[in-house]
Amino acid sequence: xxxxxxxxxxxxxxxxxxxxxxxxxxxxxxxxxxxxxxxxxxxxxxxxxxxxxxxxxxxxxxxxxxxxxxxxxxxxxxxxxxxxxxxxxxxxxxxxxxxxxxxxxxxxxxxxxxxxxxxxxxxxxxxxxxxxxxxxxxxxxxxxxxxxxxxxxxxxxxxxxxxxxxxxxxxxxxxxxxxxxxxxxxxxxxxxxxxxxxxxxxxxxxxxxxxxxxxxxxxxxxxxxxxxxxxxxxxxxxxxxxxxxxxxxxxxxxxxxxxxxxxxxxxxxxxxxxxxxxxxxxxxxxxxxxxxxxxxxxxxxxxxxxxxxxxxxxxxxxxxxxxxxxxxxxxxxxxxxxxxxxxxxxxxxxxxxxxxxxxxxxxxxxxxxxxxxxxxxxxxxxxxxxxxxxxxxxxxxxxxxxxxxxxxxxxxxxxxxxxxxxxxxxxxxxxxxxxxxxxxxxxxxxxxxxxxxxxxxxxxxxxxxxxxxxxxxxxxxxxxxxxxxxxxxxxxxxxxxxxxxxxxxxxxxxxxxxxxxxxxxxxxxxxxxxx
Amino acid sequence: xxxxxxxxxxxxxxxxxxxxxxxxxxxxxxxxxxxxxxxxxxxxxxxxxxxxxxxxxxxxxxxxxxxxxxxxxxxxxxxxxxxxxxxxxxxxxxxxxxxxxxxxxxxxxxxxxxxxxxxxxxxxxxxxxxxxxxxxxxxxxxxxxxxxxxxxxxxxxxxxxxxxxxxxxxxxxxxxxxxxxxxxxxxxxxxxxxxxxxxxxxxxxxxxxxxxxxxxxxxxxxxxxxxxxxxxxxxxxxxxxxxxxxxxxxxxxxxxxxxxxxxxxxxxxxxxxxxxxxxxxxxxxxxxxxxxxxxxxxxxxxxxxxxxxxxxxxxxxxxxxxxxxxxxxxxxxxxxxxxxxxxxxxxxx
Numbered sequence: 082x083x084x085x086x087x088x089x090x091x092x093x094x095x096x097x098x099x100x101x102x103x104x105x106x107x108x109x110x111x112x113x114x115x116x117x118x119x120x121x122x123x124x125x126x127x128x129x130x131x132x133x134x135x136x137x138x139x140x141x142x143x144x145x146x147x148x149x150x151x152x153x154x155x156x157x158x159x160x161x162x163x164x165x166x167x168x169x170x171x172x173x174x175x176x177x178x179x180x181x182x183x184x185x186x187x188x189x190x191x192x193x194x195x196x197x198x199x200x201x202x203x204x205x206x207x208x209x210x211x212x213x214x215x216x217x218x219x220x221x222x223x224x225x226x227x228x229x230x231x232x233x234x235x236x237x238x239x240x241x242x243x244x245x246x247x248x249x250x251x252x253x254x255x256x257x258x259x260x261x262x263x264x265x266x267x268x269x270x271x272x273x274x275x276x277x278x279x280x281x282x283x284x285x286x287x288x289x290x291x292x293x294x295x296x297x298x299x300x301x302x303x304x305x306x307x308x309x310x311x312x313x314x315x316x317x318x319x320x321x322x323x324x325x326x327x328x329x330x331x332x333x334x335x336x337x338x339x340x341x342x343x344x345x346x347x348x349x350x351x352x353x354x355x356x357x358x359x360x361x362x363x364x365x366x367x368x369x370x371x372x373x374x375x376x377x378x379x380x381x382x383x384x385x386x387x388x389x390x391x392x393x394x395x396x397x398x399x400x401x402x403x404x405x406x407x408x409x410x411x412x413x414x415x416x417x418x419x420x421x422x423x424x425x426x427x428x429x430x431x432x433x434x435x436x437x438x439x440x441x442x443x444x445x446x447x448x449x450x451x452x453x454x455x456x457x458x459x460x461x462x463x464x465x466x467x468x469x470x471x472x473x474x475x476x477x478x479x480x481x482x483x484x485x486x487x488x489x490x491x492x493x494x495x496x497x498x499x500x501x502x503x504x505x506x507x508x509x510x511x512x513x514x515x516x517x518x519x520x521x522x523x524x525x526x527x528x529x530x531x532x533x534x535x536x537x538x539x540x541x542x543x544x545x546x547x548x549x550x551x552x553x554x555x556x557x558x559x560x561x562x563x564x565x566x567x568x569x570x571x572x573x574x575x576x577x578x579x580x581x582x583x584x585x586x587x588x589x590x591x592x593x594x595x596x597x598x599x600x601x602x603x604x605x606x607x608x609x610x611x612x
Numbered sequence: 613x614x615x616x617x618x619x620x621x622x623x624x625x626x627x628x629x630x631x632x633x634x635x636x637x638x639x640x641x642x643x644x645x646x647x648x649x650x651x652x653x654x655x656x657x658x659x660x661x662x663x664x665x666x667x668x669x670x671x672x673x674x675x676x677x678x679x680x681x682x683x684x685x686x687x688x689x690x691x692x693x694x695x696x697x698x699x700x701x702x703x704x705x706x707x708x709x710x711x712x713x714x715x716x717x718x719x720x721x722x723x724x725x726x727x728x729x730x731x732x733x734x735x736x737x738x739x740x741x742x743x744x745x746x747x748x749x750x751x752x753x754x755x756x757x758x759x760x761x762x763x764x765x766x767x768x769x770x771x772x773x774x775x776x777x778x779x780x781x782x783x784x785x786x787x788x789x790x791x792x793x794x795x796x797x798x799x800x801x802x803x804x805x806x807x808x809x810x811x812x813x814x815x816x817x818x819x820x821x822x823x824x825x826x827x828x829x830x831x832x833x834x835x836x837x838x839x840x841x842x843x844x845x846x847x848x849x850x851x852x853x854x855x856x857x858x859x860x861x862x863x864x865x866x867x868x869x870x871x872x873x874x875x876x877x878x879x880x881x882x883x884x885x886x887x888x889x890x891x892x893x894x895x896x897x898x899x900x901x902x903x904x905x906x907x908x909x910x911x912x913x914x915x916x917x918x919x920x921x922x923x924x925x926x927x928x929x930x931x932x933x934x935x936x937x938x939x940x941x942x943x944x945x946x947x948x949x950x951x952x953x954x955x956x957x958x959x960x961x
Contacts, residue, residue: 169846183838186830190830195845197827197830202825203826204826204830563844578759
């Protein structure tokens with residue numbers, strides 16, 4: 082990996098070349114010297130922590146922002162996108178993390194949006210259908226009816242439609258921003274196969290990802306961004322993952338997953354044949370203080386639904402939830418009072434009020450004690466946030482800053498700090514590190530470990546953590562026990578040392594569990610004892 | 613998160629069933645009054661024609677409102693624009709001959725002036741609608757605020773033109789009779805519908821064609837479905853929105869002509885109050901979503917008929933006005949609740 086020679090080599094062989102690109106927002110240097118060069122038919126991975134400048138770079142590339150300094154070339158000619166449409170016309174296609182499709186329109190209408198073929202005044206539906214079918218075939222959906230409304234598709238299919246939109250426009254450079262964040266196993270492999278096909282057709286792919294395993298698998302070369310600068314690049318095959326991480330965070334990262342000895346204490350959350358309206362079905366589970374219990378499984382297996390039921394967000398059809406032995410119906414308000422808190426997988430839609438300040442978000446579940454009687458004094462509200470901002474730490478200008486202005490990692494830390502401020506005993510975490518940069522991830526893992534450990538010296542009892550994650554190395558790294566959910570049924574939790582990733586995947590995909598076929602799908606008293 | 617049941621819509625999720633279900637509701641409401649109103653008066657030819665005539669104003673404005681609501685917007689100024697159009701017609705017909713005391717233009721140009729009056733009404737209304745769109749796009753304001761403001765401004769302009777009095781035009785013209793019943797009138801039977809209703813039918817075809825078969829139609833849906841995406845894909849978002857509001861204004865102008873005829877050829881600047889709410893209700897009962905991206909012309913027409921039938925049926929049943937108002941209000945809530953329930957069922961089926 083070359084970390085010193087930042088000059089991108091000249092040459093006609095590059096399809097897209099950016100040198101010394103800078104972008105300032107007031108005094109903030111969002112981009113401070115980015116060099117990036119991509120050849121035809123190659124996959125270039127762009128890695129960096131959140132806040133490193135990847136999204137600003139994409140906006141400059143797509144014409145949404147104008148750069149302040151530096152040069153950009155497309156196939157050797159100066160590239161000056163006026164706006165996103167202009168960039169698109171020149172063959173630069175962006176696939177954002179949050180898909181940008183019009184859900185009410187059909188597949189073909191989406192693919193040809195803005196460039197609809199016409200015959201006179203009329204839409205030329207025949208041609209639309211033909212172009213859309215061709216594009217769908219190229220992205221591996223030859224049998225898909227282009228007339229279907231997009232909102233009926235699964236997220237994976239929607240993504241393919243969006244790629245088809247790029248293909249239909251004859252894109253030369255395809256930028257994929259965290260394309261696997263909403264996909265699971267087989268869909269990821271399909272996407273990779275598609276990326277390889279596009280690459281074989283000569284398309285240049287810029288692949289932005291947090292998952293270094295993916296970067297290793299799919300990319301030919303990589304570029305590392307940090308603090309708005311290109312700090313490293315190299316050939317993926319010849320570079321060690323550890324080296325890339327070091328370049329990303331700018332320091333040596335020790336073990337990403339800290340783990341101290343946890344001691345499982347009293348039982349604090351009990352699920353007895355808990356059944357939801359559709360999913361999950363007959364879930365039994367016991368969660369103890371001082372343990373981190375992971376739930377693995379595919380997206381759609383019913384893990385989020387389970388967590389929402391526990392927290393009183395979704396109706397319970399059968400069975401029961403006991404918190405510290407107390408049964409009864411529940412609402413989120415009651416759960417907070419019982420000392421249960423949840424972090425949702427969807428930060429923007431559910432987890433946080435992004436338009437409000439850090440202080441408003443952090444204190445929302447516990448506004449008591451922020452003033453006399455039931456008053457909430459803003460100054461006091463901000464003051465109580467200070468220690469959390471320092472402890473997490475949350476990178477911000479003040480406790481009054483809008484949450485939407487923070488990076489993903491810092492937003493997530495606000496969501497977690499909220500549970501700590503509410504002083505909960507049970508933490509329900511749904512995909513707690515989704516869209517979070519490596520540095521914040523490490524801090525979140527450390528926090529989870531500290532919580533499960535407790536601090537008896539200062540009278541802080543160990544907490545219980547239930548965590549859902551689709552990222553197996555993470556589960557393996559932070560959990561004491563892991564249970565797998567498959568099609569709404571939760572298998573018995575087993576000690577993390579008894580699992581390996583391969584096996585977790587087999588159970589999650591319903592391929593069966595060789596090691597303990599009898600332990601799935603129901604938990605029994607016997608294997609509970611093996612804790 | 614929604615679970616995607618299947619990509620192929622089931623029969624109950626097809627647009628066809630969606631419209632059919634609304635049609636059944638319309639039929640139900642109609643049958644209710646047909647059975648309840650004594651002596652079969654409700655389904656007499658005369659009454660059917662009256663229902664059609666009465667619903668025409670709401671339906672015509674509803675065409676424009678459907679487009680606006682599909683883009684995710686709203687237009688609260690339509691009632692005022694109708695009043696402006698009504699006033700414009702009467703004012704034009706009442707123009708004096710310059711320089712001659714007591715002489716009116718209408719006597720000098722009995723053919724041309726009514727045509728000018730129609731063009732003036734529609735033109736001024738379209739300009740008012742254009743102002744809505746231009747302010748929304750240009751100042752980046754939400755449609756609710758802009759059209760709320762315009763509701764007051766346009767009403768004021770109408771009253772100003774009329775000098776806060778009703779205008780009684782000097783002579784009766786054909787405009788006064790565009791909504792007169794024809795089926796029961798004998799001599800003009802061959803027309804089948806009053807001229808105004810034919811205007812509406814032309815509007816329905818035009819709007820349906822626009823939505824279904826043109827680029828602009830797709831763009832209207834795309835903007836309501838996901839405005840950012842539309843912009844990203846090069847859809848002229850601002851221009852499309854301005855067009856939609858201007859078109860709504862123009863439809864208000866046409867509706868104003870009908871209203872002028874209803875009022876018996878009087879330019880009443882205080883007419884059309886609360887019409888915006890009836891029109892929005894018709895569009896929503898017709899299956900459009902206030903969040904945008906959804907809505908059809910046929911649905912809106914059914915919505916307009918349902919509201920008119922409730923209104924007229926209530927009258928003919930002898931319900932007091934306060935009961936009528938409560939019933940219509942209740943129906944709006946029930947209709948939207950049912951629709952949402954159906955949507956949610958579809959999402960989790």
